[in-house]
Amino acid sequence: MPLPSTLNPWLEKGIPLDKQIRDWKQIALPPYDKREVDAYTRARVILMNGIENELWAYSHSFHRMTDNRELQALLARTRRVEDQQQTTINGLNPADQTVLETTIGFEQVAVDLTAYLARHEPDPYLREALHFGLLEDFDHLYRYSELLDYLEGTDPNAIVQGKTDIIPGRPTLDHHNSPEIRLLKHYEKNRALPLSKIHVWTLLSAEQQTHNYYGEHGWEYADPRARALYAEIGEVEEEHVTFYGSLVDPSETLLERQVLHELMEVYNYFHCYEQETDPRLKGVWEEFLHMELTHAQLWGEMLRKYEGRDPEVVFGDRLTVEFRFQENKEYVRHVLDEQADLRELGSTWTVKDQLPDSWPSYAYQDRVNREGNPSEEIVDVQDQTHDGRLEHPGDELLLRARRMAVQFRETATERGGRGGR
Numbered sequence: 001m002p003l004p005s006t007l008n009p010w011l012e013k014g015i016p017l018d019k020q021i022r023d024w025k026q027i028a029l030p031p032y033d034k035r036e037v038d039a040y041t042r043a044r045v046i047l048m049n050g051i052e053n054e055l056w057a058y059s060h061s062f063h064r065m066t067d068n069r070e071l072q073a074l075l076a077r078t079r080r081v082e083d084q085q086q087t088t089i090n091g092l093n094p095a096d097q098t099v100l101e102t103t104i105g106f107e108q109v110a111v112d113l114t115a116y117l118a119r120h121e122p123d124p125y126l127r128e129a130l131h132f133g134l135l136e137d138f139d140h141l142y143r144y145s146e147l148l149d150y151l152e153g154t155d156p157n158a159i160v161q162g163k164t165d166i167i168p169g170r171p172t173l174d175h176h177n178s179p180e181i182r183l184l185k186h187y188e189k190n191r192a193l194p195l196s197k198i199h200v201w202t203l204l205s206a207e208q209q210t211h212n213y214y215g216e217h218g219w220e221y222a223d224p225r226a227r228a229l230y231a232e233i234g235e236v237e238e239e240h241v242t243f244y245g246s247l248v249d250p251s252e253t254l255l256e257r258q259v260l261h262e263l264m265e266v267y268n269y270f271h272c273y274e275q276e277t278d279p280r281l282k283g284v285w286e287e288f289l290h291m292e293l294t295h296a297q298l299w300g301e302m303l304r305k306y307e308g309r310d311p312e313v314v315f316g317d318r319l320t321v322e323f324r325f326q327e328n329k330e331y332v333r334h335v336l337d338e339q340a341d342l343r344e345l346g347s348t349w350t351v352k353d354q355l356p357d358s359w360p361s362y363a364y365q366d367r368v369n370r371e372g373n374p375s376e377e378i379v380d381v382q383d384q385t386h387d388g389r390l391e392h393p394g395d396e397l398l399l400r401a402r403r404m405a406v407q408f409r410e411t412a413t414e415r416g417g418r419g420g421r
Ligand SMILES: [Fe+2]
Pocket: 052, 055, 081, 082, 085, 265, 292
């Protein structure tokens, strides 16, 4: 295991804010080559695009809720930089990478990000929340992989490059819940470690971007099965945004949260920079890391000025960055063995056989799955199309996964678990 890297975010030298604006050519860089790119380089692009979009959105919300001209001005200035960063990062994706290929990348990010963060999350409750979400995105990766094979004849394993398993998790059919069922207990801002807060905000940003991506791009497929699958999984991502969003302490002040957002960017650019294998992108991560150090310090000053609180005291003076995109196959399999049967019950979990008859998600599932279920139907269609034949790379892997999916279906909440109701 690599040694963690530690820095003092309040003292490291950054790039002065007035030197952070770049010209159009610096903003619109040439994209990576999808045939050459490392799966985790693509993952970093997807993650950091999501984080920059969260910074942009949060900055606007903050602006609309404060009457302080100095804060509004600094928000406008840092937000312009965040926006340029977002455009640069998203522009690294090549035009020939299809929406579905990018989608496989999003779910790979969700799996390997959540798994790693869960392994290193100090708070046991937060860790369980992460495990729960993990098994759902893990299943999405499989369902979209079937769709990729069905529509584009592409081997999903060529995209994840063997680093992430493509097999069913907790079946997507069972991810649909009555909205309030997704509300968890939030961390306590004075008790939670800064690292836990960074974990939660990182995941929240990633899930939000995933939700927005599916909502914005699902329509680009003419095939009704594709549109329906994007509708179904996109809604689960909305559940995930609600789920992770309910973990943050609502009593954090707007300013405190702004500092936390910048710290989250420092954390994430730091691991991108440290682990990037593409030298050109490594340069981008390094430059953006130094922009974020300045943002964190400027916002830390505002916290000191307007709330009389030192950022070093609120968030600590040492930031240890140990995250890395890496294989988590064994870990995920272990969580899958232990927790596939868990279902959500307010701010806690229970095994599906113990669900009360009055579990509100039963009625919700009856409603949305009334006319069938896209994530199950794609499995049936693929089963009929391939009929056990192995025609091109990836078929064998998907055939095995499909058999598991049919087996899991027998015990889905919607069916087997409800006999005694
Ligand atoms: Fe940023």
